[in-house]
Every structure is written in structure tokens, then in C-alpha cells.
Amino acid sequence: MAHMLLFVVAPVSAVIALLFAFIFYKKVMTLSEGTEKMVEIAEAVRQGAKAYIKQQYKIVAIFFVVAALFLAFLAFVLKVQSTWTPFAFLTGGFFSGLAGFIGMITATLASARTTNQARESLGRALKVAFRSGAVMGLVVVGLALVDISLWFIVLHIWLKNSLVTTTVTMLSFGMGASLQALFARVGGGIYTKAADVGADLVGKVEQNIPEDDPRNPATIADNVGDNVGDVAGMGADLYESYAGSILASAALGASAILLKYKALLSRPDLEKMAFNAVILPMVIAGVGILASILGIFLVRTKEGASQKQLLGALGIGVNISSLLIIIGSLAAVYFLLPGHLGIFGSIVVGLVVGLIIGKSVEYYTSDSFKPTREVADKAKTGEATVIIGGMASGMISTSIPVIAVAVGILGAFAFAGGFKEGNIIMGLYGIGVAAVGMLSTLGITLATDAYGPIADNAGGNAEMSGLPKEVRKRTDALDSLGNTTAATGKGFAIGSAALTALALLAAYIEEVKMGMHHVGLDRLPKFLVEKINEIGAIDKISIESFMEIFKINLMNPKVIVGVFLGAMMAFMFSGLTMKAVGRAASRMVDEVRRQFREIKGIWDGTAKPDYQSCVQISIQGAQKEMILPSSLAIVVPIATGVVLGVSGVMGLLIGALGSGFILAIFMANAGGTWDNAKKYIEQGNLGGKGSPAHKAGVVGDTVGDPLKDTSGPSLNILIKLMSMISIVVAGLTVGFSIL
């Protein structure tokens, strides 16, 4: 029963996380929102955000109902997958949306409170913003682990499904989370960047008024955007990453143990070992939650602390959490899989890779280092050179993360023993667990990530409610503080996406085998039945034999075609989302110009701009534009499976991963570089604000906006969503593909 006791760590930590989230929320709520004007503005942003989310969920609900009906058709009519699939799918979507929603509501409630605290001191403002960010961090990890634990308890412990059936079924809950996350990122990303680009192009460039100026009609929409894009979008995104890494490794854990030992000997403790391998990722996640909460409490600052001291305080919280996680993981591996201590090595590899990527992101995007300064310097010769320079720098910046992930893959695989004969799946399990390790401190790293947009909104509130300049200065300091810590968070998100996608690719194989069971030998293609009879049973098919049966090698034209299509999907999807931002932003520009032209009183202060119409334009733009790219993400993997079969799907997924992963880093870093190059100029370098170099810098920043906040982050989800969808419809693919 010792292992059963250890499993309890997962649901209990999850509940504790939710509890602390509630406590932090209550504490933040006790603070005042400030002056009447501040409350009014905060309320307007809140209403805008709620209006958006309501619209968003309406459309998403339609997608979910259709998808659930399709899954029910596959499960109940075609009988190619488990009947639990549609339900697990729906809960994944629901909780992912809920996590984003709670995070967003908290953020909209926290921004004016942060502004109000910033009137006193920087330290106080940090505390509110950070605690509010922690609400989101803890809600994301808490809800994810609650959902995972519950399904595990219901399917395996209560209903006594086998471990493999349980974990593979649970992957459909990951599909729900991914789909919700994609909508949140794409819709929210289009919303926020349409408003941002529109507000900047007319306000900053044409009219020369500062950011967040209350005379700009798009300014409320812009602030709403931070909440729906950066907060709600990021929440759903990381919920998906977190849940995905745990689910993928759990699914591999069962098969890894069963395949490894069933062939060798019938150990009496086989079931127990498999159980332990399945719960290990959940237990690590649970330990990570506890470590995160402790870390959050360690972020304390003295009154009047300097910016450097604040950064130090944040660093202490994150570092101690990481240290605790390392110790906790060692204990978890020691108790659960004493024969596989190498797995601990995989976890450490994951953490180190995440750290390296984070540092490289910081190096390539912070204006303290050469790359961003060089890009800023290019602004002297105009818009064209700053754009070329930023693109080039973004492309070059992909090398360190890719090499780090490459070495990490080999390392995690090797530590888990994957290079030993017949042990591949154990190595892949190691890769999955490395991703879990990387994301285990999400509770605190997400807190350091999420407080950035809160500080950003707090600054907007200060500007619009006409508070003294020093308040805005403090919120700006908070915002720029967030950029440094956010780089680490980004590193973990990017790195874990690659590793999780790989684990999902391996889990796909298990799901195809499960699909064979559902389809049944009498309905499977003849060549496959012959191979299965040769091997003995579906469950005895090793990874190696699977590769041979389905010819998943690099000379199979179906694999090659899949790779091409997958790589193309990453570009196509990015192009569509960028175009969507451009289109929505154009409409915003027209509306802002119209208001400046028609509402004469804006300039002399006798009339207020119509903020609401800009909010509506962003909402409608986002809703309309998110449908095509999202549908593509759903349809392409299903169509590829039906036409090209299993080998084509695996090619598709690796192609999308290879290209998409790198394209995502390129977009994130190019966008970050331009953003900070502009800020560097605004600090008074190269001519400072208002100089031609500054104008060029603003153009660079605007070009980078959709790259770093819409297309780039959506790609990480796209990669995993395509895997998840392929996994869920694997039965259809293996039973009924054409070629």
C-alpha cells in the first residue's frame, strides 16, 4: 500500500494549491482599488474582458459539442475507441477554460489594486501583483492535477480498468485541454494584438500621444487585451502543457514497464511497478506544487527595496522551489521505481535544459546584451534594417534552444536506459518525465510570468486615471522586472513543449495499439492481422516492431510526405494567425481614425472617445478570425490519418514539431528583441523618444507583436493539439485509412 499512499500526494497537493489560491485571492481582495476614477477604469476593463470571454466560450462551446459528438460517433457507432473519450475530452476543455477564466478575473481585479499600492511603494505593488499571479499559477496546477487524479481514481481504482486503458483514455482529456488552449491563445492573441497594433499605429505613430493615453479610443481594448490574451491565454496554454506532460508520461509509464518485463519474466510485482511508473509523474507534480507554495511564501521584500533586491527575492523563491523539487523527485523515484534511479537523471536533465533555454531567451531579447543592442543600432538606418536585423537575430537565436533540447533528449533518453536493447520505450518515458520535471515548478514560475500583464494593466490604469508620473514609473519597473523572470518561464514552456510532443508521439503508438483492440482483428487490414499473429498479441508489439510493421522509417514516402505537410502546417498556421491580426488591426485603425475625425471633443477634453466600439471590433475580429486556423489544426491530422495512415501521421507530427518548435522560438525571440530594442531607444539611447531611430523601433515592435504574442505561442499548442487529436482518432486511422 506504500505506493497507494504516495499517490495521495497528487490529489492532496492539488487541493492545497486551490486552497492557497483562494487565500491569496481573498487577501488581494481586501485591498482598496483606489480613487473613483481608478475603479471606473478597472471596471471598464473588467467588463470588456468578461464580454470577450462570454463570446469566446460561446463559439468554443459549439466546437466542443461538435467534437464531442464526433468522438461519441467514433466510440459508440464505429466502436474504434473507448466510450469514456467524449467525457474526458469535455472535462479537459472545461477545466482548462476555467483555469484561464479564474486567472483573468483575478488579474482584472488586481490591476487597480496594484496601481493603488504603487502609489505607496514598489515593494507593495510587487506583492499584490505577484500574489495575484500566484493565484493563477496555483489554480492552473491545482485544477490540472485535481482533474488528472480524479479521472485516474475513477477509471483505474474505482472502475478497475487496466493501467494502459486508463492512461490512454485519459489522453483524450488532454485533447480537450489543448483545444481550449488553442482557442484561448489564438482568439486572445488576435484580440490583444489587434487592439495593441491599432492603438499604437494611430496613437503613437500618427498622433504622437503616449501609450495608454485616455484620448485614444482603443486604449481600453488594449488593456482588455492584456487580460484576455496574456493572462487567460497563457493560463489555458500552460494548463495544457502541464496536463499534457503528465498524461503523456503516465501513458508511457504503464507500457514501458509492462513491455520491458513481460517479455523477460513474469515478476510478481509487475502490476505494482507499472502502477508506480504511472503515478510517478503525478507525484512529482504534487511535490512540485508543495515546493511552489513554499517558494511563493519566500518571496518577501523589505519596505523600500531596490529593483535588484526585488529581483533577488523572486529568484530566491524560484531557486528554492527548484532545489526542493530535485530533492523531492529523488525521493519519489527512489520509493516508486527503485530499480530505475536513472529516471531521476532524466528529471534533472529536464530542469537544466529549461534553465539553459531561459537564459538564452534572456540573452537574445534583453537590452543588456549584444544581440538586442545590435538590432536597436540598426534602427539608425531605418525601418528596413531594423526589421532585417531582428529577423536575422531571431533566426540565429534558435540554435541554443535547439541544441539544448537535442542534448536533453539524448540525455533524458540515456539516463532512463533507452539505449539498452529493447528499452526504447523506457527512454521515451524518461523524456516525458523530463518534461514533467521541467514544468513541476509551474506554480511559482507562472506566478512570476503572470504578474507582468497585471503590472502592465496597472500602468495603464495609472496613466488613464491621471496619477502622478512616479506611480507609472513604479509599475513600469515592475513590468520590466517581470520580463527577466518571464524569460525563464518561457524557456520552460518552450522546452517542455518539445519534450512533451515527443512523449505524445510515443504515446500515439500505445493509442494505436489500443485502437487495434477496439477495432478488433476482424476489421483490421489483413497485413496487420498477419503481423499481429506473427508476434502473438497486440500488446506484445514493441516499439521496434511497430516501426517495422507500419514502415515508420525515413524512406517511406508516406512518412516523408507527412513531414512536409507537418512543417507546412506550422508555417500556414502562423501565416493565417498573423494575417488575422493584420486584418483585425486594420479595422481598429479605421475606427480609431474615424473617432479622432468625427468626435471633435476628444482633443479639447470635452468628449470621451467611444471605447466600447473598439472593444467590440477586437471581439468580433478575434471570434471570426480564430475559426479558420483552429479548424485547420483539427482537420489536417484527422485527414492525414484517414488518407496516409499511421506512418503519414507520425511523419506529420514530427514535421510539425521540428518546424513548429523552431518557428515558435524564432517568433518569440524576434518579437522580444524588437520590443526591447524599442524600449532601449526610449530610454534615451540612439536619439531617444521621437527620433527617427525611435520611429523605426516602433515599427519593429509592431511587426513583432503578432509574432511573439499570437502566432508564436499558438504554435506550441498547435504541435501538441495535433498530436492529441491524432492520438484520440488513432482507432479510426488504424482501422480505416485509405493508402
Place this chain on the structure above:
Amino acid sequence: MAHMLLFVVAPVSAVIALLFAFIFYKKVMTLSEGTEKMVEIAEAVRQGAKAYIKQQYKIVAIFFVVAALFLAFLAFVLKVQSTWTPFAFLTGGFFSGLAGFIGMITATLASARTTNQARESLGRALKVAFRSGAVMGLVVVGLALVDISLWFIVLHIWLKNSLVTTTVTMLSFGMGASLQALFARVGGGIYTKAADVGADLVGKVEQNIPEDDPRNPATIADNVGDNVGDVAGMGADLYESYAGSILASAALGASAILLKYKALLSRPDLEKMAFNAVILPMVIAGVGILASILGIFLVRTKEGASQKQLLGALGIGVNISSLLIIIGSLAAVYFLLPGHLGIFGSIVVGLVVGLIIGKSVEYYTSDSFKPTREVADKAKTGEATVIIGGMASGMISTSIPVIAVAVGILGAFAFAGGFKEGNIIMGLYGIGVAAVGMLSTLGITLATDAYGPIADNAGGNAEMSGLPKEVRKRTDALDSLGNTTAATGKGFAIGSAALTALALLAAYIEEVKMGMHHVGLDRLPKFLVEKINEIGAIDKISIESFMEIFKINLMNPKVIVGVFLGAMMAFMFSGLTMKAVGRAASRMVDEVRRQFREIKGIWDGTAKPDYQSCVQISIQGAQKEMILPSSLAIVVPIATGVVLGVSGVMGLLIGALGSGFILAIFMANAGGTWDNAKKYIEQGNLGGKGSPAHKAGVVGDTVGDPLKDTSGPSLNILIKLMSMISIVVAGLTVGFSIL
């Protein structure tokens, strides 16, 4: 002997091509270069181009000597490959450089003559420009096929090497051509874009003087750039594509027949069939040359023909050549491989795919269609939106080419019978032959491609020598005419790169087997020797068993890591070349600004700018900047092979192909769209020249310049060069890899 007679088609057509090239050259030379001023300018451009090429070849020679010594070390000391390798490598590089050089010299001699004829009529100017383009087209195909035929005669017919040894050894000549092409494209691309961007940024944007204004110090450098980048670079590039497709299919042909039939029965005509399969691509190329020459003669126009009639004349030439090639290929397949008529289907598939890609390039980049007009429209809201719009459009435009190539791969593979059991290599041979078919009309399509830069230079000459406006109008018409026909040429170049790279990937397997022979069983790793003993002999290893032995499947972490690294290489390489252009362009901007500032007489016409110093800056920039990216392209595949072994290399190549192919289309189309969007505005739309929209359009065009003329085209070569290098050092990889 019938097949021997058919082989003769190849060398004979090659010689005929060179003969006609010489005739065309002589005819063009009989024409006058025009006024004294015109001759002077033409001479300055000629001198600049020669100075560049001299410098370029000096550095390239060093690389070639080092590489040849390294190959000699592998061949003579480590004894892991054929001793012919270093020599074949050198001739490939030499002939590729020679083809580019002759084309460039012809172009520089033709431009003033084209201008002079344009003083009379558009039709006359077309004739000179097109005939000069034909010189390059015929020199490229002639030299390539001469070189290939000679090596084949020496190695196989004279020295009696086996077919497999001969064809696999000849691939190292492809490596020489690819390396030369990479230098030509990267160096030439940096040169031309540094000059172009530098000239435009100061001339057009800052000083508001027209393109090619003689007061602009960078104007000669800009015109030199068209010759060294667009002509010499394109010549070496297409020489490499053309030779690569023939060599790759020839290498597959021998193994395809031998592996297919040796296992089944010992047919008495086996050697003959294998011989026929090897010479088929050469014969198709020979037939294509004859068809091209005929097509070139069909391009005739009446005096005073309209632009539409001229386009029609060009179309007739290309279409009739294509038709002849289809008939000729059917005959060649019928006589050489009567049992494999499906191969003819593969060739037709290749031609159709090239055509579809060409049409899609035209659709996405011509201002007659919606995408480019939409991008132009975005210029109304400024630089940022035009950049976002062009990037998005470029990314979306990748879908049709990728789907066309995907269907083409499956089609060419299927027609060649690849889906039949144990027949994979035959299918891959089909893919290679499809690429040969696609490029077989290169003689004429390259002529329609190469006359564009000649017309461009002719326009520059007209502007600088102060000829009447109508002359410039005629050369501009010629230039824009070239854009339409060039789109088709680009489609063929892009499509063939993907198919050739795949064929090279397959050829890599043959080369690894050859490498095993060279290394010898006593030096090979133990696991490999065991497998070989199991199968019986190295030559009996089928593609399927090869995949299993080296675990070249999608769950092997070494393959996955290879895919990541390959995809990253495409981005890294593009980033480095873009950055190089940016850096060299900045130096050019500084120099032009300095001259405008210091040489007072430029503006009142009392002093001439120092053209030579700008030429020198471009030369030095290009020479310095091309070394790092080119070295990377050489080192990475070798290092990957040494560290990760065969499976890592194959992953690397497919990763580079998947990402690089799509990135190349994105860059080419985004750049083309921006270019034509700007031209669309210049035609008087959206405010016309001098409007804010025009300024935004110029920025877009400038951003697109390095994408479409430096990084993009270099990527196509990079993909194949990495394959070629891996092929040549395969013996090292299989004998001495670490992991």
C-alpha cells in the same frame, strides 16, 4: 549495343549545346554597344564584376583545396572512400564555377547591346537579351552533361568500374558543384543585396533620387550585383540542381535494378538493364537539350510586337520544348526500360508539379492577383502592416507548393512501382527521374530566367548614360516580362530541389553501403558485421533492412535529434546570411552618405562619385560574410555523422529538407510579393510614387531583398549540399561514429 547508342545522345547533345551557346554568343557580339557613354558604363560594370569574381574564386579555391585534401585524407589514409573522390569533387566545382562565369561575362557584354537595341524597338531588345540568356542556359546544361558523360565514360566504360561504384563516386562531383554554387549564391547574394539595399536606402529613401541615378555612388555596385548575384549565382545554382538530379537518379538506377532482380532471379540481361537505368536520366537530359535548342529558335517576334505577343513568343518556345521532352522521354523509357513504362508517368508527374508550383508562385507574387494587391493595400496603414501582411502571405503561400510536391512524391513513387513489396528503391528512382524531367528543359527555361537581370542592367545603362525615357521604358517592359516567365523557372527550381534532395537521401544509403566496402568488415562496428553476415553480403542489404539495421525510424532519439538540428540549420543559415546582408548594407549606407557629404560636386554635376569604393565595400563584405554560413554548411553534416552516426545524419537531412524547403518558398514569395506590391504602388495605385504608402512599400521591398535574393535561394543549395557532403563522407560516418 542499342543502349550504348542511346547513351551517346547525352555527350553529343551536350556538345551541341555548347556549340550553339558559342554561336549565340558570337551573334550577340557582332552588335554595337552604343554610344561612348554607354560603352564606358558597361565597361565599369564589367570590370566590377570581374574584380568580384576574381576575389571570390580566390577564397573559394582555398576552401576547395582544403576540402580536397580532407577528401584525399579520407580516401588515401583512412581508406573509407573511393580514391577518385577528390578529383571528381574538384571538376564539379570547376565546371559549376565556369558555367556561372561564362554566363556572367556574357551578361555584362550583352546589357549595353540590349540597351542599344532598345533604342530601336522592344522586339530587338528582347532578341539580344533572350539570346544572351540562352548562352547561359546552354552553357549550364552543356557543361554539366559533358562533365557527367566524361566521368561516366572514364570510370565505367574505360576503367570498367562497376555501375554502382561509378555512379556513387560521381556523386562527389555533385558535392563540388553544390559547394561552388553555395559560395556563388551566398557571396553573390550578399554582394548584390548590400549594394541594392545601400543604394536604395540613401538614394531613394533619404535623397529622393531615382533608381540607377548616376549621382548615386552605389549605382555601379548595384548593377555589378545583378551580374554576380542574379546571373553568376543563378548559373552555378542551376548547374548544381541539374547535375545533382541526374547524378542522384543515376546512382539509384543501378541499385534499383540490381536489388530488385538479383533477389528474384539472375536475369541474363541484368547488367544491361542496370546500365539502361543509369543512363536514362542522362539521355532524358540530352533529349531535353535538343528540345530546348529547338524551343529557343522558335522564340521569334515580328518587328513592333506588343508585350503580349512577346510573352506569347516566349510561351511557345517553352511549351513546345516541354511537349518534345514528354515525347522524347516516352521514347527513352520505352527503349531503355521497356519493363518499367511507369517511369514515364513519374517524369510527367515531375513536369506537372513544376508547372503547378510555378503558377502558384505567380499567383502569390504577381500584382495581377489578390494576395499582392492585399499586401499593397496594407501599405496604407504603414510599414508595420505591410511587413506583417507580406510575411503572412509568404507563409500561407507555402501550402500549394508543399501539397503539390507531396502529391508529386507519392505519384512519382507509385508510378515507378515503389508501393509494390520490396520495390522501394525503384520508387525512389522514380522520384529522382521526376526531378530530372522537371529540369530537362532548363536550357530554355534558364534563358527566360537569365534575361531578366540583363534587361535590368540594360535599364541601368540607359538611365546612367542619359538616354531618352522611352528606352528605359522598353527595358522596364522587358524586365517585367521576365518576371512572369521567371516564376515558372522558379517553380521548377524549387520543386526539383525537394525531389532531388529526396533522391540524394536515398543515394546516401547506397553510399553508406559503398562506405562499408571501403572500411572493410574488420574495421566496421560489431553489430553491423553481425547484421551483414545475417543478410549475406553488403550488396544484398535492401532499403528496408538498412532502415532496420540503423534504426532509421521516428522513435530513434538520434533521428529525432537529427531532425531538430536539420530544421535549425535552415533557420540558422538564413539568419546568418540575412545578418551578413544587413551588416554589409550598413557599411554601404555609411559610405554613400559620406560621399554625398564630402564630395560636394556630386549634386551640381562638377564631380563624379567614387563608384569604385562602393564596389570594393560590396566585394569585401561578401567575401568576409560568406565564410561563416558556408563553413557551417560543411561542418554540421560531418560533425553530425561523426557524433550521431547514420541515423542522425538521415534525420538531419530530412529535417533540413522539410524546414528548408518551406522556409525557402516563404522567403522567395514574401520577397516577391513585397517587390511587386511596391511596383504596383509605383504604377500610380494607392497614392503612387512619393506617397506614404509608397514609402511603406519601399521598406517592404527592402526587407524582402535579402530574403528573396540571398537567404531563400541559398537554402535550396544548402539542403542539397548537406546531402552531398553526408554522401561523400559516408564511409567516415559508418566506420567511425561515436554514438
